[in-house]
C-alpha cells in the first residue's frame with residue numbers, strides 16, 4: 001500500500017448510502033486493523049448490521065450528540081491505558097486506509113466509554129470502548145453530493161520545529177534534513193475537532209513528538225493517529241524511524257515547550 005497517496009486523498013465521510021458493503025470487504029478491513037495490533041491485545045468488533053448500533057447511539061455519541069448514520073460500524077475494545085488508546089487509533093487508521101483503497105468512506109465517531117453504551121453495543125462491561133468508526137459507501141447522488149472538502153491542515157513547516165523548539169524552518173531547511181516530504185504527509189493526520197494538538201522537534205538525529213498537555217479530548221487517539229502518519233510516511237520514503245526508549249526523558253522533556261509533553265522519540 002502506498003500510504004502517502006492515501007494520506008493526501010482521504011477525508012471524512014459523513015453522508016453514507018444505506019447500501020451495504022460485501023462481507024468479504026468488511027473482513028478485509030477488519031483483518032488489516034488486526035494485523036496492525038501485533039504487540040498488544042485488543043479486539044476489533046464489526047457491527048455488520050449497523051441498524052441497532054445506530055438506534056442505540058443516536059443522541060449519545062458523535063460530536064455534540066450528532067451521530068453519523070452508516071450501514072456498518074467498527075469498534076476497537078480492550079483494557080484502557082495510554083498505549084492501548086494509541087494503538088486503537090493506529091488500528092482505526094489502518095482500517096480507514098484499507099477502506100479508502102476499496103473506494104469506501106469512513107468517519108471517526110466519538111463514543112463515550114460508558115456502561116450504558118457498552119450495554120447498548122453488547123460489549124463486555126469489563127472492557128473499554130477505545131475507538132469507533134463508521135464505514136460504508138459515500139453518498140454521491142444527485143441530491144446529496146459528497147462535496148465536503150478535506151479539512152484545513154497546518155503546513156509541514158508549521159508542525160515541525162528545527163533544532164530549537166519554536167524555530168519554524170523553511171521548506172529548504174527541512175529538505176536539507178531529508179524530512180520535508182515526511183512532514184508534508186504527516187500533517188494530514190486527522191484529529192479530534194481537527195485541532196492538530198501536536199508538534200515535532202527535529203534535533204540531533206532525533207525527531208521528538210510533543211503533544212499538548214491541556215488537551216483533554218481524546219488526546220491518546222490523536223497521538224496514535226499522528227504516529228501512524230509519521231511512521232508510514234517514513235516507510236514510504238525509505239527512512240528507518242525507530243521509536244526509542246530514552247534513558248533520560250527529563251533531558252528530552254526539557255527540549256520541548258512547557259505546555260507540551262513528549263509522546264514519542266524517534267531516532268533516524
Ligand SMILES: Cc1cc2nc3c(=O)[nH]c(=O)nc-3n(C[C@H](O)[C@H](O)[C@H](O)COP(=O)(O)O)c2cc1C
Nearest residue numbers: 011012062063108109110150151190191192194221
Ligand atoms: C478521535 C477523533 C474523533 C472524532 N469524532 C468525530 C465525531 O464524533 N463526529 C464527526 O463528524 N467527526 C469526528 N471526527 C473527524 C474529524 O472531525 C476529522 O477527522 C477532522 O475534522 C479532519 O477532517 P478530514 O478528515 O475530512 O480532513 C473525529 C476525529 C478523530 C481523530
